[in-house]
Amino acid sequence: MMKFKSPPVNSLSLEFLTEFSISLEKLENDRACRGVIITSAVPKIFSSGLDITEMCGKNVEHYAEFWRAVQELWLRLYGSNMVTVAAVNGSSPAGGCLVALSCDYRIMAENPKFSIGLNEAQLGIVAPFWFKDTFVNVVGHRVAERSLQLGSLHPAPEAHKLGLVDELVPEEKLMEKAAAVMAQWLALPDHARQLTKTMMRKAVLDRLVAHREEDIKNFITFVSKESIQKSLRMYMEMLKKRKS
Amino acid sequence: MMKFKSPPVNSLSLEFLTEFSISLEKLENDRACRGVIITSAVPKIFSSGLDITEMCGKNVEHYAEFWRAVQELWLRLYGSNMVTVAAVNGSSPAGGCLVALSCDYRIMAENPKFSIGLNEAQLGIVAPFWFKDTFVNVVGHRVAERSLQLGSLHPAPEAHKLGLVDELVPEEKLMEKAAAVMAQWLALPDHARQLTKTMMRKAVLDRLVAHREEDIKNFITFVSKESIQKSLRMYMEMLKKRKS
Amino acid sequence: MMKFKSPPVNSLSLEFLTEFSISLEKLENDRACRGVIITSAVPKIFSSGLDITEMCGKNVEHYAEFWRAVQELWLRLYGSNMVTVAAVNGSSPAGGCLVALSCDYRIMAENPKFSIGLNEAQLGIVAPFWFKDTFVNVVGHRVAERSLQLGSLHPAPEAHKLGLVDELVPEEKLMEKAAAVMAQWLALPDHARQLTKTMMRKAVLDRLVAHREEDIKNFITFVSKESIQKSLRMYMEMLKKRKS
Structure with a gap:
């Protein structure tokens, strides 16, 4: 099991992403490890997504390094040979939602205060x-x-109805359920399961691999715009005010 | 708001299509206009679809001009930068259904006598x-x-169940609801919403752009066949008898 | 109507596949035949799928011939110009499920003991x-x-919920319902229905046609592996024990 523990909100900073990728790589190469449950050690938040401070007021090299780390994590997680189960025990916007979407199965605490979605817009x-593509x-x-288009954050019941998560369970049963799902998936022969997973996901993985440098350039161009920098600064201000 | 008003049934004639495209273009270029609600001023009919008289007993040049106008409307509407909401207040077969499908959101009057679908077959x-592709x-x-394959016309409740329309409301609440949906969509920053829309629809739009002339040729070949002309004449006879 | 009758379990042996393809070809060329209902004359089993004995302990030429016959059947059935209705009156794993998936419409007996799915994993x-692709x-x-990934066999009610089958009916009403569905589909003009079907399925059919020899080679390589042969032998042993 892998528990996100980067208070206050498990944001995916460059450091966090790098550690996450390295941990995944180690588990991937550990033949004793056939599956991983991803959950959060921070109350009420699964992951708040990409760390906006990494995208604000930094130089081009930093943006490139950060974006490559985001790509790397997704390539590893979406393409993992392990069984990956997301036990979503809190809200999960943007990059946090991507992490959940990249797993094989998503279980969410049935708390309507927790929401999930790609709210970038x-x-x-x-x-x-x-x-x-993953979505x-x-x-x-x-x-x-x-x-x-609406940048929707879907409360857990709605997320379940839309198929964004596979199952809702009471929060106290979440880990038990995740373990049961993992056992069910691990009952399958690894090799056939892995080849099947690759068959389903290869087209989408290959598309990023083929356009990786272009995607980094696009990100840099986009994030370097003054209008975008302004939006992000305003958003950070708003978050800071909320906290205090 | 744009109200179809071409009695008796809002059929998409060459003239109607051309005016519709020009109106869309004007709105698109008017920076004060960020969204459009499409509805009908004709009772019980949203739009009866392509005008069959334009496909019957005309010459090849006419067929080409007509088909190019159909393509043009779809390219403008499906690719519009504005928020487009269809308030489907009547039946909407074939081309009428295409107009609704090309919008960002579809609300339909919950009258089971109103039906919608691509019934060409x-x-x-x-x-x-x-x-x-749009469907x-x-x-x-x-x-x-x-x-x-069945050329189904789905009554409103079935259309909603299949996801062909997003929402059903009582007929008298239709415009109020459309305005509320529009307000919700306009609350998003335009630029991000537009880029997201383009990302979702570009592949399908590009496909027609790449094959536009070929598609016109196919239409001409098809519609020029004696068997097709006969089918269309029989269909028009049937419609005339029904009316009288 | 076509009734599978190859006791005990309608497995798709080389002989069975060849006869099935030839029958389909004859019907396809018979202008009086516009549709076919596929069902089973064997109680409780629609079809048990590909005959594992054809994949076990045989030589490379045999594997190639067998796999080409599987491809041929699918190309004929998925690409058929006839209306094809599967009346699934029993369990239908793996290749049996593929046969059902390749039809235009699937009706299943609402017996929860009958299951259907691509359980290869x-x-x-x-x-x-x-x-x-078909799935x-x-x-x-x-x-x-x-x-x-889970190699799931879905009991009839679950298969219906997932959309794997279109409709459930009590077993004794299955053929009556299949005939009614056939009548509904045959009410459409053949030519428009066939062209529409081709438009929907061509991309997926073309993909196998383009990679047919490669797909045969892959099958041979895969099935010739000692580990796979062992899995298949174990599976056959298990089936034998179950029977006795």
Whole structure:
């Protein structure tokens, strides 16, 4: 099991992303490890998504390094040979939602105060194409189109209805249920399961691999715009005020 | 707001299509206009679809001009930067359904006498690939395959169940609801919403752009066949008899 | 109507596949025949899928011949110009499920003891890409990904809920219902219906046609592996024990 523990909100900073990728790589190479449950040690938050401070007022090299780390994590997680189960025990916007979407199965605490979604549009930014591809593979084209345009954060019951999460359970049963799901998936022969997973996900993984440098350039161009920097600063101000 | 008003049934004639495209273009270029609600001023009919008289007994140049106008409207509407909401206040077969499918959101009067669908197969003709692509993006492959093969016209409740429309409301609340939905969509920052929409729809739009002339040729070949002309004449006779 | 009658379990042996393809070809060329209902004359089993004895302990030439026959059947059935209705009156794993998925409409006896699914992963093997493509076209990407990875056999009510079958009816009403569905589909003009079907299925059919020899080679390589042979032998032993 892997527990996100980066208070206050498990934001995916460059450091966090790098550690996460390294941990995944180690587990991937550990033949004794066949599956991983991803959950949060921080109350009420699964992950708040990409760390906005990494995208604000930094130089081009930093943006490139950060974005490559985001790509790297997704390539490893979405393409993992392990069984990956997300035990979503709190809210999970943007990059946090991507982490959940990249797993094989999503269980969420049935608390309507917890929400999940790719809400980038709310911040004035656009989810990259591979966030979108991952989302479409889970919920289909129409649900994704509407949800992405509105930047919706779906409360747990709605997320379940849309197919964004596979199952809701009371919060205190979440880990028990995740373990049961893991056992069910591990009962399958690894090799056949892995080849099947690859068959389902390869097209979308290959698309980022083929356009990786271009995607980094796009990110840098986008995030370097003064209008975007302004949006992000305003958003951070708002978050700071909320906290205090 | 844009109200179709071409009695008796809002059929999409060459003239109507041309005016519709020009109006859309004007709104698109008017920076004060960020969204459009499409509805009908004709009772019980949203739009009866392409005007069959334009496809019957005319010459090749006319067919080409007509078909280019159909393509043009769809390219403008499906690719619009504005928020587009269809307030479907009556039946909406074939081309009328395409107009609704091309919007960002579809609200329909919950009257089971109103139906909507791509019913081309019932007339012995085939919906073009870009009608199909637009339909699949809304309802998914399976629902589209079955509905297109059967040329189904779905009563409002069924259309809602299949995801062909997003919401049903009592007829008298339709415009109020459309305005509320529009307000919700306009609350998003334009730029991020537009880029997201483009990301979702570009593949399908590009496909027609790449095959536009070929698609016109196909239409001309198809519609020029004596068997098709006969089907269309029989269909028009039937409509005339019904009216009288 | 076509009734599978190859006791004990209608497994798709080389002989059975060849006869099935020839029968389909004859019907296809018979202009008086516009549709076919596929069902089973064997109680409780629609079809048990590919005959494992054809994949076990045989030589490379045999594997190639067998796999080409599987491809041939699917190309004929999924691409059929006739209306094809599956009346699934028993369990239908793996290749049996593929036959049902390749029809235009699936009706299943509402007996929860009957199950259907592409359960290859349970046997340690992988469904080929065109099984997957056919499945995704029916149930969408997410349901297919989960079901294929788990090698799930879905009891009839669950299969209906997932969209794997279109309708459940009491077993004694199955043929009556299949005939009614056939009548509904045959009410459409053949030509428009066939062109529409081709438009929906061509991409997936073309993909196998383009990669047919490669797919045969992959099958041979895979099935010739000692580990796979061992899995299949164990599975056959288990089936034998169950029977006795």
